[in-house]
Amino acid sequence: MDRPEKNRALGDLAEFMEGKFGDNLIALYEFGEDACVDWEGGGLKLLAVLKTLGTRELRVLAEGRRKWEKNGLPAPLMLTKDTLLSSTDVFPMEFLEMKEANRFIFGQEDVLSGLEIPLSNLRLQLETQATGKLIHLRQSYIDAAGDKKRLAHLVAVSIEPFTEVMRNALRLMGKAAPVDKGEIIRSFCAESGIDPVPFDQALEIRREMGRSSGGRVNLDLDGLEELFSGYLGEIGKMAEKIDRNFS
Numbered sequence: 001m002d003r004p005e006k007n008r009a010l011g012d013l014a015e016f017m018e019g020k021f022g023d024n025l026i027a028l029y030e031f032g033e034d035a036c037v038d039w040e041g042g043g044l045k046l047l048a049v050l051k052t053l054g055t056r057e058l059r060v061l062a063e064g065r066r067k068w069e070k071n072g073l074p075a076p077l078m079l080t081k082d083t084l085l086s087s088t089d090v091f092p093m094e095f096l097e098m099k100e101a102n103r104f105i106f107g108q109e110d111v112l113s114g115l116e117i118p119l120s121n122l123r124l125q126l127e128t129q130a131t132g133k134l135i136h137l138r139q140s141y142i143d144a145a146g147d148k149k150r151l152a153h154l155v156a157v158s159i160e161p162f163t164e165v166m167r168n169a170l171r172l173m174g175k176a177a178p179v180d181k182g183e184i185i186r187s188f189c190a191e192s193g194i195d196p197v198p199f200d201q202a203l204e205i206r207r208e209m210g211r212s213s214g215g216r217v218n219l220d221l222d223g224l225e226e227l228f229s230g231y232l233g234e235i236g237k238m239a240e241k242i243d244r245n246f247s
Contacts, residue, residue: 028107044073126168138232169242175187195234199231
């Protein structure tokens with residue numbers, strides 16, 4: 001979806017939500033990498049902030065689901081303003097992404113612009129995320145090994161959470177935290193002495209699968225297995241460095 005098409009779809013969603021929720025809707029955002037750069041492999045993320053949120057509001061959103069799914073939009077993450085303001089210490093990585101990479105689409109108040117996110121709990125969450133995602137990747141490989149399509153999908157979907165780990169590690173290092181995934185990889189690997197090539201290759205697979213309707217990649221199964229081996233090895237080094245440097 002190109003930017004003009006996306007803007008039209010987002011405008012329709014904003015109109016729908018304004019009509020259904022009225023003054024209860026505080027803000028609607030697009031957030032993440034795709035809100036800042038036009039990249040065909042980017043993932044679209046949406047956030048809706050409401051004054052009150054219950055079954056009624058969720059049901060209204062569910063009833064309109066087919067319309068925006070047809071337009072290529074995901075369901076917005078639904079939060080109350082109170083939840084947003086009180087959860088920054090629990091999910092600092094996620095809320096830092098929202099605050100630093102967002103586009104205000106519609107609403108009464110730009111809540112994210114004034115959001116205060118302490119970094120005191122970021123260190124612990126970062127260590128947990130790095131180790132937890134490494135364990136999950138190893139386990140997922142058991143199911144994907146020997147199957148080109150499943151292995152390519154595993155690589156493609158895993159690169160985004162690992163670049164978020166890198167991005168927040170850069171933040172704790174006192175370095176700039178880029179939004180673009182390629183820049184994140186280059187910066188983190190340069191600072192930590194880790195080989196960026198497997199991460200760049202994983203990012204390219206994500207782009208290839210986003211571009212092709214069939215989710216095809218140029219590598220054969222042997223090539224994918226070799227890539228994954230290097231990818232997994234460098235992720236292990238990354239997790240070790242994060243545990244050693246930030247614990």
